[in-house]
Amino acid sequence: MPIHEEHLIRPENLSTHDDLIIDGIDVSGHWSTFIESRVVTDYNEAIEEEISNLPGGEFIHRCWQCGSCTNSCTVNAVNPEFNPRYWIYLIRMGMESELLRDKDIIWQCVSCNKCTYACPRDVFPEGVMKATAHWLELKGHTPKSPSTIFDEIFTGQVVETGKIEEGRILRSFFKRTGQSLMQDWVITMVQRMIARLPVKMLFALGWGGVFKPRTSQWARARSAINEYIVEKEEDHRQALGLDDLVDLAKQELSPGETRPAD
Numbered sequence: 001m002p003i004h005e006e007h008l009i010r011p012e013n014l015s016t017h018d019d020l021i022i023d024g025i026d027v028s029g030h031w032s033t034f035i036e037s038r039v040v041t042d043y044n045e046a047i048e049e050e051i052s053n054l055p056g057g058e059f060i061h062r063c064w065q066c067g068s069c070t071n072s073c074t075v076n077a078v079n080p081e082f083n084p085r086y087w088i089y090l091i092r093m094g095m096e097s098e099l100l101r102d103k104d105i106i107w108q109c110v111s112c113n114k115c116t117y118a119c120p121r122d123v124f125p126e127g128v129m130k131a132t133a134h135w136l137e138l139k140g141h142t143p144k145s146p147s148t149i150f151d152e153i154f155t156g157q158v159v160e161t162g163k164i165e166e167g168r169i170l171r172s173f174f175k176r177t178g179q180s181l182m183q184d185w186v187i188t189m190v191q192r193m194i195a196r197l198p199v200k201m202l203f204a205l206g207w208g209g210v211f212k213p214r215t216s217q218w219a220r221a222r223s224a225i226n227e228y229i230v231e232k233e234e235d236h237r238q239a240l241g242l243d244d245l246v247d248l249a250k251q252e253l254s255p256g257e258t259r260p261a262d
Helices: 046-054 069-071 084-093 098-100 116-117 126-139 146-161 168-178 186-197 197-213 219-239 243-252
Strands: none
Touching: 046 084, 046 126, 069 084, 069 116, 084 098, 084 116, 084 126, 116 126, 126 219, 168 186, 168 197, 186 197
């Protein structure tokens, strides 16, 4: 199915002549705007299957390009270039190079799920966006996003200790993303906590940040979770044909080991 939206035509594919006369008629300016022809030859016929093998992309084949996802999209309302329907079209057509041209904005999905509620075919577009972002990362097309880094830190702490200690998560996140801990909103939050929280609770927060308490008898649960994480990471890489990365993942974290927490 062709894409007809004018805003999807890339500026570099438009050609305008400031001074052009055809058969004695002056068609200078926007009257002489032409869409330059081009040929796409680097199709990746496996891209739809690869993304459908990742969590969230299982039902991409159901899409019939009605546009309900883009029409209801929160991000599209403020950035028309964010277009889930168009990206699903590119994925199903195998137009990988075209998809990669938008690799820096596909990550902007805020998971509001308006698209999922609007979709008449149960494609779960929000899941497809997450699967596509995951695919971009696994393929090495994009660096890890801040949200991915936060997820890793959060998951790492839960797996290691069986607990959530917000202060350590925040400090680790700022450290890995190169941000200063002394931000105005952080200082304000700490001041309000000191002024309003009971001394006992403040002591517990401080204790947790320093001594990293663990849930009792957590070792077996941690081992099982780590095995599951390794298994899923292997499945995702194998789905993309990244066998060398599967071996690397095994070296980095074998079943029974603890994923390092920051």
